[in-house]
Amino acid sequence: MLIHLDxxxxxxxxxxxxxxxxxHIATGTLKPGDRLPAVRELALLVLVxxxxxxxxxxxxxxxxxxxxxxxxxxxxxxxxxxxxxDERTRRSVEATxxxxxxxxxxxxxxxxxxxxxxxxxxxxEREEKR
Amino acid sequence: MLIHLDxxxxxxxxxxxxxxxxxHIATGTLKPGDRLPAVRELALLVLVxxxxxxxxxxxxxxxxxxxxxxxxxxxxxxxxxxxxxDERTRRSVEATxxxxxxxxxxxxxxxxxxxxxxxxxxxxEREEKR
Amino acid sequence: MLIHLDxxxxxxxxxxxxxxxxxHIATGTLKPGDRLPAVRELALLVLVxxxxxxxxxxxxxxxxxxxxxxxxxxxxxxxxxxxxxDERTRRSVEATxxxxxxxxxxxxxxxxxxxxxxxxxxxxEREEKR
Amino acid sequence: MLIHLDxxxxxxxxxxxxxxxxxHIATGTLKPGDRLPAVRELALLVLVxxxxxxxxxxxxxxxxxxxxxxxxxxxxxxxxxxxxxDERTRRSVEATxxxxxxxxxxxxxxxxxxxxxxxxxxxxEREEKR
DNA sequence: GTGGTCTAGACCACG
DNA sequence: GTGGTCTAGACCACA
Numbered sequence: 416m417l418i419h420l421d422x423x424x425x426x427x428x429x430x431x432x433x434x435x436x437x438x439h440i441a442t443g444t445l446k447p448g449d450r451l452p453a454v455r456e457l458a459l460l461v462l463v464x465x466x467x468x469x470x471x472x473x474x475x476x477x478x479x480x481x482x483x484x485x486x487x488x489x490x491x492x493x494x495x496x497x498x499x500x501d502e503r504t505r506r507s508v509e510a511t512x513x514x515x516x517x518x519x520x521x522x523x524x525x526x527x528x529x530x531x532x533x534x535x536x537x538x539x540e541r542e543e544k545r
Numbered sequence: 546m547l548i549h550l551d552x553x554x555x556x557x558x559x560x561x562x563x564x565x566x567x568x569h570i571a572t573g574t575l576k577p578g579d580r581l582p583a584v585r586e587l588a589l590l591v592l593v594x595x596x597x598x599x600x601x602x603x604x605x606x607x608x609x610x611x612x613x614x615x616x617x618x619x620x621x622x623x624x625x626x627x628x629x630x631d632e633r634t635r636r637s638v639e640a641t642x643x644x645x646x647x648x649x650x651x652x653x654x655x656x657x658x659x660x661x662x663x664x665x666x667x668x669x670e671r672e673e674k675r
Numbered sequence: 676m677l678i679h680l681d682x683x684x685x686x687x688x689x690x691x692x693x694x695x696x697x698x699h700i701a702t703g704t705l706k707p708g709d710r711l712p713a714v715r716e717l718a719l720l721v722l723v724x725x726x727x728x729x730x731x732x733x734x735x736x737x738x739x740x741x742x743x744x745x746x747x748x749x750x751x752x753x754x755x756x757x758x759x760x761d762e763r764t765r766r767s768v769e770a771t772x773x774x775x776x777x778x779x780x781x782x783x784x785x786x787x788x789x790x791x792x793x794x795x796x797x798x799x800e801r802e803e804k805r
Numbered sequence: 806m807l808i809h810l811d812x813x814x815x816x817x818x819x820x821x822x823x824x825x826x827x828x829h830i831a832t833g834t835l836k837p838g839d840r841l842p843a844v845r846e847l848a849l850l851v852l853v854x855x856x857x858x859x860x861x862x863x864x865x866x867x868x869x870x871x872x873x874x875x876x877x878x879x880x881x882x883x884x885x886x887x888x889x890x891d892e893r894t895r896r897s898v899e900a901t902x903x904x905x906x907x908x909x910x911x912x913x914x915x916x917x918x919x920x921x922x923x924x925x926x927x928x929x930e931r932e933e934k935r
Numbered sequence: 936g937t938g939g940t941c942t943a944g945a946c947c948a949c950g
Numbered sequence: 951g952t953g954g955t956c957t958a959g960a961c962c963a964c965a
Contacts, residue, residue, distance in 0.1 A: 428940080455952085483952085514641075518637055701909035768925065788922065856949090
């Protein structure tokens with residue numbers, strides 16, 4: 416499992432870790448039941464304070480994506496959406512609008528945005544098949 | 546020039562202001578030489594702490610998008626690209642991957658994601674034409 | 676707003692705080708829009724480390740019960756259930772079974788449990804009316 | 806004697822075991838003088854680390870509910886109330902208030918809470934009669 | 936002055 | 951050896 420953290424990045428280290436774990440789960444690189452690296456182990460590996468890892472793991476656990484067993488480690492949970500249908504569409508639309516806005520700000524056009532999504536989606540597809 | 550700031554939103558008020566000014570410049574609502582509202586004036590208008598407006602204006606000036614002339618006000622500068630092409634690409638790809646991941650975690654499929662982007666993009670298109 | 680924390684209690688301090696804030700919201704002692712004490716202020720008041728308060732506030736924010744605005748403070752959010760109907764009933768039933776089991780373990784009978792719930796519910800009702 | 810341990814559950818395995826032994830004693834499935842399974846035997850049976858079983862047995866012995874005779878095994882002791890009446894009441898009330906708060910936060914009304922308790926209590930009643 | 940992030944390091948709970 | 955809680959204290963982002 417590949418994790419890369421950049422402490423100079425504006426986005427908080429613990430958030431970077433959360434994002435990457437989510438992505439690994441979303442693409443299937445991490446499957447339910449898989450064990451994640453121990454807090455201290457990963458802290459040494461990526462050279463950040465164990466508390467920072469702990470924070471990310473706790474947040475992921477709160478989100479129901481992973482669960483921890485004291486003395487045993489941290490594991491990927493069975494994913495089960497707990498959100499109502501309305502809430503899911505609400506969040507999807509909000510995320511999409513925010514995403515499009517961000518890319519327009521970067522100077523892309525609407526066509527380019529859709530092209531980019533299509534291109535990256537194909538890459539996700541390939542990752543899933545591995 | 547329309548400015549709408551939402552203090553409830555998780556993105557910082559000063560950042561919202563920066564984004565909107567950038568967007569106005571990008572879409573041509575604001576052209577080089579145009580005068581922006583004075584700090585205090587805008588603060589009263591949108592009911593925000595003048596420090597917040599000042600912060601946004603300073604950042605925009607640092608980015609070379611606007612400049613102030615003592616005693617005269619704040620003006621839109623001649624355009625020059627603020628980010629390198631590589632950097633723009635890097636950020637676009639990162640944002641896209643994160644966006645796709647988030648929607649996969651919400652339970653959508655890759656097809657649905659692309660459909661949603663297309664649908665919302667059409668809505669953005671209509672807004673631009675107004 | 677009354678907060679009482681007991682560091683000798685087995686349940687973590689930050690969890691005690693979460694529970695009490697939840698109760699205040701549930702009973703209406705805290706209403707949407709109300710401001711909570713500042714992190715440092717409350718830390719001094721109840722004599723715990725500010726980080727402990729921060730942790731509780733963060734968790735409550737993640738649960739959507741409160742939201743924070745940097746530089747302004749922490750506020751009670753509009754409550755909006757984000758859970759699906761199925762998930763809500765599932766959790767209700769699970770909580771109820773766990774609760775009944777706990778009280779049976781304490782030596783109460785099923786009649787006594789129902790009587791106790793009725794009695795405390797009446798007290799909640801009175802708190803709400805204030 | 807039926808023991809079911811769920812390592813996934815957030816409540817510690819040794820605590821689950823304690824709870825179930827207590828419950829068996831409370832409901833009369835286990836009577837004073839009855840012999841409990843040996844540590845190693847039970848560990849194999851429920852697929853749990855023997856240390857965990859040992860920890861539960863030690864705690865139960867400390868609480869005066871069981872005692873071990875060297876070379877003979879572990880036995881249920883004569884019953885004596887382990888908590889003072891006041892302490893039991895205090896804990897019952899606290900658990901009840903927390904329970905009600907949790908269900909209010911889930912969006913249920915006080916009436917619904919009482920109805921739910923009644924419904925689940927009836928189910929507990931049926932289980933006891935078996 | 937407000938909340939947010941991170942580090943260093945201690946101690947506890949659990950298996 | 952595993953994760954969980956808490957403290958002390960620094961520094962940053964924001965209004």
